[in-house]
Ligand SMILES: *[C@@H]1O[C@H](CO)[C@@H](O)[C@H](O)[C@H]1NC(C)=O
């Protein structure tokens with residue numbers, strides 16, 4: 001078979017050459033053999049750059065191709081091009097090829113051709129994030145010049161070919177994230193093995209199915225390995241003591257295997273190692289004494305069964321430790337207080353052990369300390385100075401059997417970050433463009449950065465992201481006039497303990513990248529040209545296909561190249577046939593559309609054209625069911641984020657990287673087509689930074705879905721409950737009240753016709769990554785179509801506890817009904833309680849308890865203990881006064897939302913909250929002030945060590961106590 005293929009290829013080459021002779025009007029400069037190979041590659045691939053229609057890849061350059069002075073092809077870089085197809089074995093003809101980067105093309109499938117081994121000059125082979133499968137060909141060992149081999153994130157199976165051991169120049173070996181199996185090959189006799197790769201710095205072999213023991217012989221003192229990553233495999237047996245010989249090692253990950261036995265004491269010889277992961281194995285025996293590993297930042301030994309008699313003292317000698325994770329390891333005894341004074345310590349997670357005695361963090365503790373998690377131990381007392389700035393979790397310890405102190409509850413972290421925008425007014429971007437940090441609308445290049453072993457664990461420290469951003473900008477600035485800015489967002493630890501960050505790179509000087517720009521960026525990231533700051537450790541990037549080469553305008557056509565003209569005549573006949581086929585297909589499609597139309601009133605809608613039938617849907621897209629299915633991984637459980645009265649809500653990622661929340665109606669809550677259409681019409685008119693905006697919808701038989709912008713920090717209700725881990729101090733609560741009030745004011749005063757929300761409650765106020773409040777969920781909203789009447793008479797709907805009693809009795813709905821509900825939300829902001837608890841109505845209770853002669857109106861004991869001590873009585877009183885006027889029985893006596901907004905601004909000024917930037921935008925309803933960077937963790941609440949700006953007044957150990965009368 002290979003033979004016939006070869007003959008075909010030769011004939012093909014001859015044909016090409018003879019065609020060149022016959023047809024060519026200008027002399028070709030590209031080496032004709034290389035040209036033939038490229039044409040053969042081209043035959044197998046879809047979505048190539050239009051420039052590939054030309055006939056001279058070197059002279060009239062094809063995008064992604066580089067040639068040397070002899071017109072030989074030396075590099076092919078085509079990352080993120082959305083290529084589809086297989087890699088032709090004919091590539092072997094490119095004997096001068098040095099670089100092959102086809103990363104981030106999920107549509108490249110099939111197996112690697114054996115003939116790849118003939119690329120004698122190849123030094124860089126990168127196929128990260130493609131869809132290749134099958135065995136890694138043994139011939140790969142013949143690539144004698146190979147220095148960088150990255151085949152991670154594919155579907156390769158079978159063993160690592162032993163021949164890889166022959167790649168004596170190899171520095172980078174990344175085979176992670178495949179389905180490779182079998183043992184790690186080592187040399188014996190004439191058979192090569194990984195132990196021969198003494199110049200390699202990186203063995204990234206995690207997330208495969210390697211089995212058997214880690215061979216003794218794999219390691220020697222000749223090795224210069226820095227990163228040994230074997231996590232998430234099926235390795236068994238003991239850690240070979242020879243590992244201690246590789247003294248260059250900086251990162252060792254052996255976690256998530258089935259390794260057993262005791263950990264060899266030679267490990268402590270790895271004095272340059274900063275990250276050591278041994279967790280989730282079956283290790284036994286005594287804990288190894290690692291004293292002397294003075295560079296160790298991150299130590300995770302969780303989920304092993306060590307025997308110990310006392311808490312290991314040597315842990316307190318690890319001077320560089322930021323993170324100690326030893327969950328479920330049978331640790332016993334009392335923690336020495338000196339552990340917490342290690343200067344860089346951020347996180348101590350020791351749940352599920354037998355630690356007893358006193359947890360003593362009263363003396364010196366690290367100023368970086370953020371979390372002590374000691375759930376499920378035997379601790380019977382906790383000593384700490386009041387106002388300590390770190391989180392402690394002691395539930396399921398004797399000290400918490402009775403107590404209900406805050407350290408006895410769990411407060412899961414939920415941290416949002418994204419690169420802030422410059423201080424500029426944001427223009428509304430068209431629906432598929434994204435505002436850059438420099439406030440330009442564009443199509444960014446996006447993907448995820450994975451850091452496999454960062455040396456830190458405090459993800460709330462925004463300066464780490466800033467340093468990463470700076471280093472990336474400076475690294476990418478070598479490509480002049482390519483990058484405008486970059487944005488990093490959504491940091492999280494995934495289930496492999498990798499730190500994942502979303503990356504968006506924005507184009508310089510225009511709204512989109514060209515193909516050369518994308519392949520340059522893709523290569524900078526796939527080839528590790530960009531190096532993050534050292535504390536981020538080893539990383540990889542998984543990019544997405546870029547589809548915006550034509551920018552905003554869809555119609556712009558590629559220029560017609562000479563090749564096309566030459567080929568045109570010959571193609572004429574083919575075109576004729578094609579057009580017939582297309583005609584037939586179109587006919588079929590039309591018939592199908594007509595069938596759909598009968599049952600689907602939206603079938604005539606077209607999100608692009610503004611046909612008469614279509615209501616005004618500004619910037620709202622009509623998605624197909626298949627698209628939304630794809631964006632949510634088939635509505636997978638991991639994309640599920642919650643459910644409401646309407647149905648289930650899923651998180652989705654649009655092709656441009658935008659995160660969205662997709663509400664999928666359940667059978668029972670589906671509306672008629674007309675109602676659904678009305679709802680979309682209403683929603684599509686909202687454009688305000690305090691109102692959740694609609695991105696699109698899907699309406700197909702049996703499916704009704706609404707696609708909203710994704711609001712990462714959930715609802716105000718969750719935040720107040722403490723479940724989402726967000727800390728809301730008094731100033732943040734004021735800002736949230738202001739944001740929600742502005743959103744409502746917008747609906748009442750700036751939308752035409754005005755909208756009454758009808759269901760204002762803390763569940764329907766959402767918080768974005770900067771804790772900006774956004775009013776959402778318009779399922780019950782009413783349009784004021786009869787403005788002269790001033791109210792809408794309707795069937796009473798809403799939520800008990802928030803509902804305006806006047807509306808309830810008269811059934812006449814006005815804007816003032818929303819004002820009432822907002823008053824209830826204001827009380828909720830103070831108390832963090834639901835409006836109705838055990839039959840008691842909070843509004844009534846508070847009104848009864850109120851004594852205006854007292855400092856805190858005698859209702860200090862209603863105040864949420866989670867509000868730190870920076871509440872000032874005067875702003876508190878004014879806030880309560882405002883809430884009470886909103887809660888007046890008669891709607892006429894309540895303020896308008898516009899008045900509410902003004903009053904909250906006043907209160908914030910009294911409180912010294914920097915509301916100057918905020919208040920500038922009061923009258924602006926369509927433009928947000930993006931300059932108000934208000935990061936939830938950027939200010940005092942978490943970072944406060946002692947006496948912050950105006951928060952130093954109270955230092956009681958129990959916050960809120962001094963507010964009691
Ligand atoms: C390691 O170095 C020793 C001598 O220092 C040498 O004999 C041995 O062959 C080397 N091993 C490899 C795999 O290069």
Ligand SMILES: *[C@@H]1O[C@H](CO)[C@@H](O)[C@H](O)[C@H]1NC(C)=O
Nearest residue numbers: 241242244245265266268269
């Ligand atoms: C540990 O390192 C020291 C030198 O730093 C060396 O003398 C010793 O042999 C090493 N032990 C092992 C088991 O590698």
Ligand SMILES: *[C@@H]1O[C@H](CO)[C@@H](O)[C@H](O)[C@H]1NC(C)=O
Nearest residue numbers: 279280300302303325327328
């Ligand atoms: C330990 O094992 C438990 C149960 O499998 C798991 O939930 C937890 O994440 C593991 N801890 C670490 C630190 O890997």
Ligand SMILES: *[C@@H]1O[C@H](CO)[C@@H](O)[C@H](O)[C@H]1NC(C)=O
Nearest residue numbers: 309332333334354356357358
């Ligand atoms: C902690 O437990 C150990 C046994 O595991 C015991 O010897 C010791 O006395 C206990 N310490 C305290 C303070 O209870």
